[in-house]
Every structure is written in structure tokens, then in C-alpha cells.
Amino acid sequence: MLIRKRLEQKAEFGFAALIVMLAVYMPVSHYLFPRGSGLSLSLFSINLIGQIMSFGLLALALDLVWGMAGMLSLGHGIFFGIGGYMMGMYLLNVSYAETHVLPDFMQYMGWSAFPPLWHLVSSFGSMLILSVLLVIVVATLFGFVTFRSRINGVYFSIITQALTYALMLLLFINDVGLGGNNGLTGFTRILGFPLSSVSTQIGLAVVACLVLATAYLLLRFLAASSLGRALVAIRDDEARMRFLGYKTHVLKLFAWGLSAVLAALAGMLYVPQIGIVNPTIVSPGLSIEIAVWVAIGGRGTLIGAIIGAILVNGLKFWLTAAAPSIWPFILAGVTLIITIAMGRGLWGETRFALLRLSR
Numbered sequence: 001m002l003i004r005k006r007l008e009q010k011a012e013f014g015f016a017a018l019i020v021m022l023a024v025y026m027p028v029s030h031y032l033f034p035r036g037s038g039l040s041l042s043l044f045s046i047n048l049i050g051q052i053m054s055f056g057l058l059a060l061a062l063d064l065v066w067g068m069a070g071m072l073s074l075g076h077g078i079f080f081g082i083g084g085y086m087m088g089m090y091l092l093n094v095s096y097a098e099t100h101v102l103p104d105f106m107q108y109m110g111w112s113a114f115p116p117l118w119h120l121v122s123s124f125g126s127m128l129i130l131s132v133l134l135v136i137v138v139a140t141l142f143g144f145v146t147f148r149s150r151i152n153g154v155y156f157s158i159i160t161q162a163l164t165y166a167l168m169l170l171l172f173i174n175d176v177g178l179g180g181n182n183g184l185t186g187f188t189r190i191l192g193f194p195l196s197s198v199s200t201q202i203g204l205a206v207v208a209c210l211v212l213a214t215a216y217l218l219l220r221f222l223a224a225s226s227l228g229r230a231l232v233a234i235r236d237d238e239a240r241m242r243f244l245g246y247k248t249h250v251l252k253l254f255a256w257g258l259s260a261v262l263a264a265l266a267g268m269l270y271v272p273q274i275g276i277v278n279p280t281i282v283s284p285g286l287s288i289e290i291a292v293w294v295a296i297g298g299r300g301t302l303i304g305a306i307i308g309a310i311l312v313n314g315l316k317f318w319l320t321a322a323a324p325s326i327w328p329f330i331l332a333g334v335t336l337i338i339t340i341a342m343g344r345g346l347w348g349e350t351r352f353a354l355l356r357l358s359r
Contacts, residue, residue, distance in 0.1 A: 012220055012302075012303065013217075015216070015303050015306075016213045016216055016217050016220075019053075019209050019210075019212055019213040019216070020209070020210065020213050022049070022209055023205075023206045023209035023210050023213075025041075026041060026046050026049065026202055026205055026206060026209075027202050027206065029041040030042075030043070030046060030198070030202060043198055043201060043202075046201065046202055046205045047201055047205060047273055048317055049205050049208075049209075050201075050204055050205030050206075050208045050209075050269070050273045051208075051270060051273050051274065051313075052309065052310055052313045052314060052317075053205070053208035053209050053211075053212045053269075054208050054212075054266045054267075054269040054270040054273070055266070055270075055293070055309045055310075055313050056212050056305075056306040056309040056310060057208070057211060057212045057215055057262060057263075057265060057266040057269070058076065058080055058262075058263055058266040058267075058290055058309070059290055059293045059294050059297070059305040059306060059308060059309035060212070060215055060216060060219060060262060060302060060305050060306060061076060061079075061259045061260070061262035061263040061266065062076050062259065062263075062290050062291065062293075062294050062305065063219075063294050063299055063300065063301075063302055063304070063305035064219055064222075064255055064258065064259045064262070065252075065255050065256055065259045066291070066294060066299055066300075067294065067299035067300030067301065067302070067305070068223060068228060068231045068232055068235065068255065068300060069231045069232075069234055069235050069251075069252055069255045069256075070152075070234065070235030070236075070238075071152065071156060071252065071255075071256070072156070072157045072291065073156075073157070073160045073259075073287075073291075074157045074158075074160050074161035074164070074284070074287045074288060074291060075159075075160030075161055075162075075163050075164040075287050076160075076259070076260075076263050076287055076290055077164050077281065077282040077283065077284070077286045077287040077290070078138070078160075078163060078164050078167055078282055078287075079135050079138070079139065079259075079260040079261075079263035079264045079267070080263045080264065080266055080267040080270075080281060080282070080286070081167065081171075081267060081277075081279075081281045081282035082131065082134060082135050082138065082264055082267065083131055083135065083263065083264030083265060083266065083267030083268040083271075084267035084268065084270060084271040084277040084281045085171075085178060085184070085267075085277055085281075086121060086127055086130065086131040086134070086264075086267075086268070087127065087131075087267065087268040087271045087272060087277070088183070088184035088187070088271055088276075088277040089118055089121045089127070089184065090121045090122070090123075090124060090127035091184075091187035091188075091189075091190060091195075091271070091272065092118070092184055092186065092187065093114070093118060093119070093121060093122040094122075094187075094188065094189050094190070095186055095187060095188045095189070096114050097122070098188060098189065099188070102114065103179070103184070103185075103186055104182075104186075105174070105179045105180060105182060106177075108174075109174065109175075109177070115177065124190075124191055128268075131264055131268065132261055132264065135260045135261055135263075135264040136257050136260065136261065138260070139256055139257045139259075139260035139261075140253065140257060142163070143252065143253045143256040143257065144249075144253060146159065147248075147249035147252045147253055147256075148249050150249075152238070160287075161284055161287065161288075164282055164283075164284050164287050165284050167282050168279045168280075168282045168283055168284070171183075171278075171279035171282065172279050179278065180279075181278065181279065182278060183276055183277050183278025183279065184276065184277050184278070185275060185276040185277075187272065187275055190204075190272050195272060195275065201273070204269070204272055204273050205273070207269065208269045208273070211265060211269060212306070215262055215265075216302060216303075216306065219302055220302060223302065227251070227254075230246065230251055231251060231252075231255055232300075234246075234248050234251060234252065267281065289312070290309075292308075292312065292331070292335050293305065293308040293309040293312050293313075294308055294345075295308070295335065295338075295339060295345060296308040296311065296312060296334065296335060296338050296339075296345060296346060297309070297311070297345050297346055297347055298344055298345025298346055298347040298348030298349070298350075298351075299345060299348075300348070301345070301347045301348055301351065303347050304345045304346060304347030304348055307346060307347055308345065308346070311346075312331065312334075315330070315331075315334075316331070
């Protein structure tokens with residue numbers, strides 16, 4: 001047992017080290033190795049890695065509440081979208097300060113000046129603070145009502161999915177003032193650096209890797225703590241935990257809030273790398289896909305969530321370019337095969353195999 005735990009710890013910290021090494025390798029490969037060589041990464045590849053790392057952080061956020069606390073959320077796109085839209089508002093503030101030209105959708109709506117409320121996110125620091133506060137408020141209000149009412153299981157999943165769909169429909173309305181169907185675009189700079197430059201795009205991908213590694217180590221520490229063990233106990237038998245005197249709704253609310261903040265950070269990292277944010281960022285389909293990533297990798301393992309996000313999205317980016325019409329069927333087939341043949345997911349089955357070997 002001791003040997004198995006040591007092997008798992010080495011694998012866990014080794015995985016974080018691999019992500020950090022990838023963050024170091026990306027700029028080195030692009031600037032130092034000759035173009036076209038097997039060791040050189042193109043800007044497209046680096047940007048793709050940055051997007052996938054953002055999705056890995058999003059999957060990690062869901063694994064915290066689903067894998068550890070047993071709450072299957074089909075609405076994590078809400079928090080991902082809040083972070084993305086707040087980042088988009090900040091980037092448009094920067095563009096307007098530089099060009100003094102209103103975005104197209106504001107001109108279409110007949111606005112003559114930049115909205116006063118948007119000035120609250122005119123700086124990166126204020127945007128970051130307000131985004132975290134907004135996400136915490138939204139998560140706390142929703143979580144307090146549902147957890148105090150002891151809504152869980154499939155009903156909890158349905159409610160989160162319905163709220164995601166409602167938010168997406170709301171964002172499609174032009175009068176909301178967030179670009180409607182077209183969303184927010186026309187970003188030029190972030191923290192003073194031009195988004196179109198190669199160094200900025202590489203920097204964003206590096207930051208995405210580092211944030212993912214940091215979040216993973218944080219949740220790894222949380223999982224090993226008494227709080228993490230209490231969350232697992234709630235997942236396995238919440239009624240008994242309440243009988244023992246634990247305020248399960250408070251513990252679940254903490255995990256829910258932390259997960260929401262991580263999902264919002266993923267949205268903030270994702271938007272400047274793709275250069276646009278629109279209502280599809282909170283589509284119900286994306287929220288379901290997040291659960292698929294976690295299930296394929298292995299829920300409750302943390303590493304598995306990241307592995308699932310990397311594998312599925314890597315395959316998706318490749319197949320949507322090579323054979324877009326068959327991608328949904330391939331995803332459905334892979335999901336069925338892994339969930340039926342490997343009930344614990346890819347990393348979960350690997351851990352189980354290591355356990356049998358150690359015995």
C-alpha cells in the first residue's frame with residue numbers, strides 16, 4: 001500500500017511537472033529550433049495547446065464537484081461564459097481607449113458613447129476581481145438554494161442544464177448589450193501587449209499551462225486534506241454525514257464556489273486566444289461535453305479530467321478539419337466504448353491496474 005501511494009504521488013507531481021515543461025518548451029521550440037523541423041512548434045500548434053489547456057482547467061473544475069463531491073453539473077458553461085464575457089468586455093475597453101471607435105454592435109444599437117458600467121472592467125485587475133466576485137455571488141445564490149433544499153442527483157443536473165440554456169438565450173438578445181448573436185470581438189491588446197503578435201499568443205498559451213498546473217496542485221492538496229475526504233464521504237453517503245453532524249450543504253457550497261472560480265478562469269484564458277466570445281460559449285452542448293471529458297479520463301482522479309480534455313479536444317480539432325461530418329459519431333462511439341469497457345475511465349483504470357500490480 002505504501003509503495004502504491006508513493007507511485008501515485010510521483011505520477012501526480014510528475015504530471016504537473018510535464019505541464020510546466022510543456023510551458024517552457026513552447027517558446028523554446030518556436031524561437032530556437034529551425035522552422036519545419038520535428039522539434040519546432042508552429043504558432044497554430046501553440047495556440048491550439050493553449051486552448052486545450054484552458055479546457056483542461058474547465059474539466060478540472062467539473063471534476064472537483066462531480067468526481068469528489070458527487071454533483072454532476074451540466075451547467076458549468078455558465079461560469080466559463082461569465083469569465084469569457086468579462087474578459088471580452090475588458091479587451092473591448094482597451095480597444096476603445098486606443099481607437100476611440102465604438103464596436104459595431106454598439107453603433108448598430110445607436111449608442112453614442114461607451115457604456116458607463118463597462119468602465120468598471122477597464123483595467124485587468126478590476127476585471128479579474130469583479131469576475132471572481134460575480135462568479136462567487138452567482139454560485140453562492142444558486143448553491144445555497146439547491147443544497148439547502150437537498151436537490152441532488154438528476155434533478156440537480158437538469159436545473160443546471162436549464163439555467164445554461166436560459167443564459168444562452170438571454171445572450172442572443174441584442175438589447176442585453178453584449179453583442180447578441182455576433183458576440184464581442186475586435187480585440188487588439190491585453191495588458192499593453194498586441195494580441196496579434198506571436199510573443200503574446202505564445203505567452204497566453206504558457207500562462208494557460210501554468211495556471212492549469214497550479215490549479216491541479218491546489219486541488220491535489222485539497223483532495224488529500226480532511227476537507228477533501230469529507231467531500232468524498234458526502235459523495236458516497238450524504239445522509240450519514242448529516243447524521244454525524246456535518247453541515248453538508250456548507251461543504252458542498254465551498255466546493256461549488258471554488259469550482260465556479262476555476263471555470264471562470266478557464267473562460268478568461270480561452271477568450272483572448274480565440275479572439276471572440278459569443279453565446280455559444282454557454283451552450284448546453286459544451287457543458288455536456290465537459291462531463292464527457294471527465295468521464296472518459298476518469299472522474300474523481302483530477303489527472304483523468306485533464307487527460308480526457310486533452311484527448312477529446314485534440315481529436316476534435318483534428319477531425320473537425322479532416323472529417324467534420326463524422327466527428328459527433330466518433331465522439332459518441334469513443335464515449336460508449338470507454339464508459340462500458342473502462343468504467344473508471346482511462347486514468348482510473350490505470351490506477352486500478354497499478355493497485356493490482358502492487359498487491
